Amino acid sequence: MGSIGSHEVLRLSVNGRSHELLVKPYATLLEILREDLRLTGTKHGCEAGECGACVVLIDGAPQLSCLVLPGQINGSEVTTIEGVTNGSELHPVQQAFMDHGALQCGYCTPGMVLSSVALLESNPAPSREEIKEALSGNLCRCTGYASIIEAVEDAGRSMA
Amino acid sequence: MTNVVTETSSDLRVIGKSLPRVDAVGKLIGLTAYADDMELPNTLYCKLLRSHHPHARVLSIDTSAAKALDGVAAVITGEDLPIKYGIMPTSQDEHALENEKVRFVGDPVAAVAAVDEETALAACRLIKVEYEPLEAIESIEHALLAPSDEPIHDYAGPGNIHRMGALEFGDVDQGFENASHIREDVFFYEGNTHLPMEQHSAIATFVGDQLTLWSSTQNPHYVHRALARVFDMPMGHIRVVAAPHGGGFGGKSDPFSHEMAVCKLAMVTGRPVKCTLTREEVFYVHRGRHPVLMWVRTGVSNDGKILAMHFRTALDGGAYGSYGPASMLYTGALQTTTYNIPAYRFEGVRVFTNKAPCGPKRGHGTPQPRFALELHLDKIAEEIGLDPVELRRRNYVKPYTRTINHLRITSCGIEEVTDQVIEASGFLNRKRRLGHGMGFAISSYMCGAGLPIYWNKLPHSECIIQVNRGGVSLYCGATDIGQGSDTVLATVAAEQLGLQPTDIRITSGDTGLTPVDLGSYSSRVTFMAGNAALQAAHEMRNILVEAVAEKMECSPQEVMVGDGKIGELTFEEAATLAQEKLGVLATRGSYAPPPNIGGKFKASGVGPSPAYSYSAAVVDLDADPYSGEIQLNKVWLAHDIGRSINALAVKGQVEGGVYMGLSEAMMEGQLYRHGLHKQPSMLDYKSFTFFEMPEVDTFLVETVDLEGPYGAKEVGQGPLLPVIPAVASAVHDALGVWIDEVPITPDKIMRALDAKAKGREGRYGPKNFPKISYPSIVKVPPFDASSSPF
Amino acid sequence: MLRLPRFSYLRPESVAEAVQILSEYGDRARVVAGGTDLVPKMKRGQIEPEVVVGLGHLDELRQIRPTEDGGFEIGACVTLTEVVSNPILRSAYPGYVKAAGLVSSPALRNSGTIGGNLCVDTRCNYYDESYEWRKALGFCMKKDGDICRVAPASATCRAIASSDTAPAAISMNATVVLAGTNGKREVPVASLYQDDGQFYITKAADEILVSLRMPEPGEWKSSYVKVRSRGSIDFPLVGAAAAVRMNGSLVEACRIVITAVGPQPLDVSQAAEPLLGKAIDPAILEEVATDAAKPARPLDNADLSYVWRKRMTRRAIEQAIREAAEVA
């Protein structure tokens, strides 16, 4: 990772595309995604690790992008909500969220979907308790969570 | 989810089905651009400088260093925005930027537009403000005393009293005299906030003499009005667009400083200006649930009939008026829509304090008295040895009646919702053991306020439907804040036109493109905008049917509509046919509530609604007799929805309402310490995660309201209400202690258990209600029955 | 959006180079591992380094390996998730692994490291607030001010020890390896902390925590009980770690460490004395837990009332011992 002036060169693959970006070392991944790459599907509710709205997958694992520094992820693969869809076809998790009414305002949805995708990749048939645990850092103020649990269960079944 | 239908709905094609929301895909793929996601060329970023003092005079503001900072385009202060505004005609008490005095920590005093947020923040820190601190008022009790230096506002009063009300219906003294049993209780409901996941954001442009604002607002119409006032501009030159919305719950219903600031800065700089609040600022913007102290006295007969009730409330309004005059009256208005109270006296006061302003949160002004009323009835039932469900049933209102305070009750499923949850939960046969409890409560809520905020004769909701080359566009000022109003409008129109909801293109919440809808508050959208859409769609259907009938040479009654067809023709063919004949195909619908749904006395504007929804809840929990910790097991919630327009959306509203009710019942609190918000973060302001949320069994009762669109009523707010007292009641059932204060936290339960163990009253809550010099009671004459059939 | 103040980011090639950088910059530098503690604190202006030294990429800090004495050495930059999902660690050190799994939320544990967790800043709701908030209230001793806001008479900061894993590691008699300009040293985890919320950690500013060494578990069984308002996200309001060695149904040895009830984790094992040589009996357990909870000094600087937190300390201790000993 080199630097030019106060900026640094960050090599990053985002949704399968590699980027070489000139970033501020003190800009979090959240800011890089939203402001430099204009991938505004990644949301933010606190920017302090407290709400889960900013979850993206880094090398497949959900992480809070508001807490991640560019220096920590050089060479990583990042998946954002924009990278979950296969062409215009919804991912089974997205489809299940839609079918079960697991979104209302939709603001927590990108983080919820990504956390769910990661869960189902490693555990295709999670129990309700496992779903709750995996999504427990993602707050939602609209749904009351029940429909999200149902959607994840259903998506697991359809991915099996 | 179980549906209990009292009238068949077999011939409906899309109404009542479990269909996905029409805006789901954009949100699921991260494409939907919420206000903060919008980016216009050459945008400047705005930050507000906020007061560090709870109460202080502003002596001087020096912005020179900020203006000189590289990258700063403009700095404005109160001098640049001298006109006050506020959501209600009687509460025009806010400056976008205060330059005379600040009234709470977080009150904005200056705004900066700069090339980026970092620069704007640095500039804010360079602004020098000289303050002269004044005494800070932090509690209701304190606000009721004469101020030691000066009142928070120079209007209203005396002292820090904002509003008072005192009304009596029927003969309360006589009622108490006739009562064989009288009980008094005091309750406190702590304030809490909406905590939408999305932080408020607004972006403005000023091009030529046209001002455009995109904002995460629930009420573009009222923001429109406020902008016209503040900028002294014709409404026609202002366009307010409600951006896709990341959660409101009432918290984005007022016009806000940051909205005014970006508009002014756009005017000054000629560039787009955006402001997105931080989470901490969202706590300062607030407008959330009022802390309310309540005192209630009720007299009942031997057989448990309510004979008289006297209800007193004192609301901590925070620093500004906001919806306060209405909030105050709401704490007294809806007690009567569930129970038949033949004599009712209400006295309420709202005070100003030096805290973030309170306003409407889901249930606006009614969860607090509902909590008090339901627990109070539980206590009466216990005292007179009557089952709490039975006591309530003996007092339930009946459909198609008038309440003592002149409210018109129409469809009413209060009995049915009670039956549903009582039966499903096994409440009456519950096994009693220490540490396990069940609680029951009921509630009712409005389907839209019967009167607009600005009294006038205009419709409350307007809708236009255009059919063009086969495509259907629906334009309505209603704002989808996540509750699904776009989906409701699309479904209503689709049903009429024989299409699917996704066939209807919705344009909503845009004062430049859509006819007015007053906004997403008071659960008014399904009922009111739904009716407007129904009317417009029905008219469009008639046009198409007539064109087809003419072609098929049959009577319009013979033309069947459905499955994408109008008679023999496809929808598109039919539309083309009509368009050939008529040119532009556009129809309109509008809705205003019927007259006579409320009284005609002063303060009668709060409470009337074209219909009321009814909810009942049973909460099952385990409560630890050592620690006071609560484990919620299950909630049964039955809701009288009138008719469900979209079953999936209704279920979501019920579950979301139950969630919000439980979360605020058990942990949420907008607390202050030393004049500051105690925990302005999502970590320290507690709200439920997946783990706290129990299973919810939902039951829908369809009473098919005669005036609702397809019989529909509201569901956005009602289901929250009974949950909170039901939790308190279940805690009492489990541990034998009363927690007469919300939130019901384990430390409070432990205190009550301690008291009980020491032989004192097993209770946690306020000891007494302050002495308040309410105005003299206005005795309202009975409703003039000759003016209305009931 | 809450943003970070400016700093430059350095990526040393080795621990030695990192130590070198730290000694050069002194107070002006901070290491970052997962960043889940440091980043929010920097955003709120509580910690303002000029230079942030990344450690997470150093392979030497990312290993989990068995040690000669039958224990395990866990590299400082191993994530909490890696610990939680390691079956060997889970069976050897159930208390420690449980504690790691109870830190905040899953996404945070995917970034947060065990070293960062041991070094996590103390917390206080007068301090974990934005710069503007602290300025409005008046700064406190821990940052920018000179008095304690929660205990104005106190000569030291009383911010709360908040690491979940520290008490569990202490209860296993674990040690840490620190690397500094003078080379490496190994010290007990217990000695890493002191009774001062501001200067809570005893390692020198230019020392890097290299690894956590867990001794051979032998017959020790352990558990950790965390009290908090919500089942996720939240820091401990009380934490109690217990390790017991049983001889049949009799307690042979018992260690108890509590946290979040003062500025440092407290080893209160001496209170377990009455249990030794006895079966776990509710009355003795209650006596032990009551005694063990005595040094807890919660103050009004966290969620819920401190009276409640104090009482919950006893409860948490009791529960932790029961769980460790696997008795109902």
Ligand SMILES: Cc1cc2nc3c(=O)[nH]c(=O)nc-3n(C[C@H](O)[C@H](O)[C@H](O)COP(=O)(O)OP(=O)(O)OC[C@H]3O[C@@H](n4cnc5c(N)ncnc54)[C@H](O)[C@@H]3O)c2cc1C
């Ligand atoms: C919302 C939220 C909730 C949280 N909840 C909990 C909780 O429940 N329990 C809990 O224990 N923690 C909690 N944390 C704190 C923190 O996330 C965890 O403790 C985490 O394990 C810290 O690890 P890290 O690698 O991210 O630390 P970093 O942020 O990278 O570092 C933390 C501190 O340790 C120093 N440091 C890190 N690594 C080393 C090293 N190898 N040598 C020397 N110094 C080092 C850093 O300089 C910094 O001062 C929470 C944080 C947030 C934001």
Ligand code: SF4
């Ligand atoms: S304990 Fe006192 S000195 Fe320490 S952070 Fe809190 S207020 Fe500041």
Ligand code: FES
């Ligand atoms: S924005 Fe990252 S956790 Fe809230």
Ligand code: FES
């Ligand atoms: S859908 Fe609105 S926050 Fe989850």
